[in-house]
Amino acid sequence: MEDLKYFKQFDIKFATLGIGIHEFDLKIDKTFFTKHNNEEIKDADIDIRLSLNKKETMCLFQFSLKGKLILVCDVCLENLEYIFHSEEELILKISNEKRQSEDENIVYIHSNEQIYNVEQFLYEIIYAQVPMRKSHQDMNQTCNQEMIQWIEINSKEQAQHTDPRWETLKDIKLENN
Ligand SMILES: [Zn+2]
Structure with a gap:
């Protein structure tokens, strides 16, 4: 059950952390896409540094993503490497009542919760990186x-x-x- 162990890294146990900044290193590779099936993304190699700033009633997640996606070229249909770097922010607001957030970067979480899973958030960030036009020429590579x-x-x-x-x-x- 290697996969199960792999996916555990996305469970961020914020409740037991002390006030202040904590850092985590997360890794996204092919295993990630065994679960998040995506026809456009063939493979990936992304290092993520998560800096979590815990405060009394909220947690500020700052993600720095660096790496590459393996996509398929629209012109020659061969694999192409897409290098990217992205900075993203997510705010976890701890509250006693259930609330819906209208901002995709803000999440309300009940004070009973111990863990916040960042897997889906990361998937959406990465998927948003896939460009509309994917060709070797556009990425200074040769078809x-x-x-x-x-x-x-x-x-x-x-x-x-x-x-x-x-x-x-x-x-x-x-x-x-
Ligand atoms: Zn090509």
Whole structure:
């Protein structure tokens, strides 16, 4: 149960911490995506430094993320490395009543709670990093030219093959009417 142990790192036991700043090192790699299935992210290698500032009635989480995502190039369909660095903040407000937060960076938590799990928050941050356009050129890398040629040849062949089939389908439709 290696995975279970891996995911434990995201349970932040804030209640037992003393007032002041505490630091944690978290790691996101392929194991993370065995649970958070994502078609766009093939792999990842991200180091996260979490600096937690505990106060009387709140905890301030500051995340510094550094690393890379392995995405798929839109042009040549080969893997590409996307390097990124991001700073994020999350405020945990400890309260005695249940409250909904309208701000995605503020969470209200009951004073009975001991642990806050940051896994989903991190997943959303990382997913937000995926750019709309993903190509080697945009990231100063080189596309696989052989793959591009292969894709071109294949799509041409497919177009040639598709036409007669469409014709046949049309004929069938006409007959049925
Ligand atoms: Zn490419």
